[in-house]
């Protein structure tokens with residue numbers, strides 16, 4: 001009983017540390033951006049009927065919608081907040097998106 005409670009406390013203490021690990025140096029389309037979109041967006045945005053006609057499956061589609069994506073994932077006024085009905089992306093993912101855009105949206 002005591003051990004379980006101690007272990008739980010330790011895990012809680014570790015959680016914010018794990019949460020703060022954000023890779024901001026190796027941000028690529030294939031290794032970073034596509035996995036984020038695949039996890040949180042493509043369920044709706046690979047079929048136009050469910051994603052409000054915005055498709056995000058391919059590199060070209062993502063580049064074409066990049067300014068709208070930025071507004072939507074930051075949930076800025078004037079944009080539909082995304083992921084729809086799904087809260088907000090982790091701040092690390094939003095930071096990585098910004099880095100990818102700032103680096104010229106490379107197809108890497």
Ligand code: HEC
Pocket residue numbers: 037040041042043044045050051052053054065068069070072073078079080082083084085086089
């Ligand atoms: C549950 C389905 C669903 C998910 C998940 C989802 N979207 Fe959407 N998205 C929509 C629909 C539907 C619209 C059309 C606007 C509306 O009805 O809200 C839309 C609109 C958009 C738009 C246009 C917004 C604008 O203001 O012009 C962008 C960009 C977008 N989504 C990006 C994303 C991104 C990026 C993700 C993942 C982080 C995502 N969406 C996740 C369904 C979804």
